[in-house]
Amino acid sequence: MVGPSRRVVLIGGGITGTLTAVALARAGWEVVLAEGAHIGAGSSSRTAAGIRQQFSTRESVVGMRYAVDFFRRWRELIGGPLSPIHQSGYLFLYDSEASWQAALDRAERQRAWGLTEVETLAAPALQARFPYVSEAMVGGTFCPTDGFLRPDAVYNDAADCARRLGVSVLQQAPLLSARSAGGRLTAVTTAKGELEADLFIDCTNAWTRRTARLLGGVDLPVAALKRYLWFAERGEALPAETLLQMPLVVAPGGAYCRPENSDSLLMGWKHDAPDVSLTFDYADQDTIEDAHDHRGGGESRAVMAWIQLAEAMPPLGELAGLSATTAGFYGSTPDHNPFLDFDPQVPNLLRLVGFSGHGAMFGPFTAAVAAALAEAGRPLDALELPTGRAELAAFQIGRTMHHGEAMVI
Structure with a gap:
């Protein structure tokens, strides 16, 4: 008992x-x-x-x-019909020698801490591995066992x-x-x-x-900070197979994207947001402010994130368009x-x-x-x-x- x-x-x-x-x-x-x-x-x-x-x-x-x-052993440890982890990797991109050197130093520490599979890819090896990455990127760190969850x-x-x-x-x-x-x-x-x-x-x-x-x-x-996600349609920008195999990519300015499915891309980008930890309610999670709406035109944060990602990966400039916005809160320290x-x-x-x-x-x-x-x-x-x-x-x-x-x- x-x-x-x-x-x-x-x-x-x-x-x-x-x-x-x-x-x-x-x-x-x-x-x-x-x-x-x-x-x-x-x-x-x-x-x-x-x-x-x-x-x-x-x-x-x-x-x-x-x-x-743990997530790789999910069905053994928790159960459920499918594994919730998709290990397509994380790719952090860098466009300056200073930021790239800092990334190299971090990767060296990460290997010392046991993350032996993290790779450092300097241009042009970076572009050879990921052909959709701009030649303006001087390097990237890639960990193939990273990815995303369902x-x-x-x-x-x-x-x-x-x-x-x-x-x-x-x-x-x-x-x-x-x-x-x-x-x-x-x-x-x-x-x-x-x-x-x-x-x-x-x-x-x-x-x-x-x-x-x-x-x-x-x-x-712990600040409650609003964060947004946007979805873009693939169109003819990339083959479906290429999209599905893409890692989660983080551009130098912080915007990021990953495949949602074979026909759409999920995008995000943090922004300065007020702490509403004592004032927001449940419904506010799904409220979309105009400045972050994917239908907001060229001044929308969604469009600016898309532009930033397209500068790092030019084929993304040919996406068919933004289709949806979702939102929620980070609890940030x-x-x-x-x-x-x-x-x-x-x-x-x-x-x-x-x-x-x-x-x-x-x-x-x-x-x-x-x-x-x-x-x-x-x-x-x-x-x-x-x-x-x-x-x-x-x-x-x-x-x-x-x-x-x-x-x-």
Whole structure:
């Protein structure tokens, strides 16, 4: 029988919440997962879903190597009819000698951290490998085991796996209030009733500042920032086979694209956005501001992203046109690394938030960290993984943020 010290409530039913629920159930916890709307209703269903191991932070490289292996073994570890990972690679392009030298230095560190398959391609070898890349690009770093995910398969398969393991998955169960005693949380009230537990886990990411107010947690610097994705029709720009084999490509200015299917390309580009963490509502996820609408003409951010990508890859200038815009929120931290740690004000509240656009890809690593922290019942210095030792200081609450993640798109 599971004792009271082994009961846990997770708040938030996206990729982080569902995969963490699986990890804790397998560790012997009695798990309740409470989602305010439906599984995957937040940022998880609105993500570009890239998955990469090319980071400038050692712990992210180690963690993402673990995550990639987990996703490759998905049907064995989680179940589901299909693998959710498409390993077509990530290609970062550089158009100046200075940026290229910095990329070479990062790649050398990444290899030292275990990412031995990352390649550095200087022109003209870059263009020989990827003929659609402009001759103006002086180099590119390519990791063939990177790629992208099908996020709906991830959170739906993970939720199904959690249910098979005995997890109670509650939908339409928004958090309403909390009860505490002696400085510790004892219960939360949702629209589906009160849930008592010994451990509570915040998996609400862009919503975390409001979640913390209800739970009595510290107000973490996690900004809710709007991000957009655009879709373009292939037309005659590239053969369908070429499009499907394209990696996720990041242009020097930060715009990126990847194949969505044989006939369309997904594009994205971050922009300066206000922090709306305390004011946005659920419907705002899908609100498309005029400046970012694909129908907005030449001044639209969508068109500017398309132009930037076409400068890096000229055949993309011949795409048939932009066809759709989608949107959602990043939960971003100042150093672009997440918080994976116990709340300093509420010792039995674990915060798994602030993924800065990397939440989907981090999912298996986040779940492994969460399970280790839950078992320890206290902060940990490091986690030993098959891919290496991950020092957890980079993800702790209260860390200094002098050296942030440099590879952010």
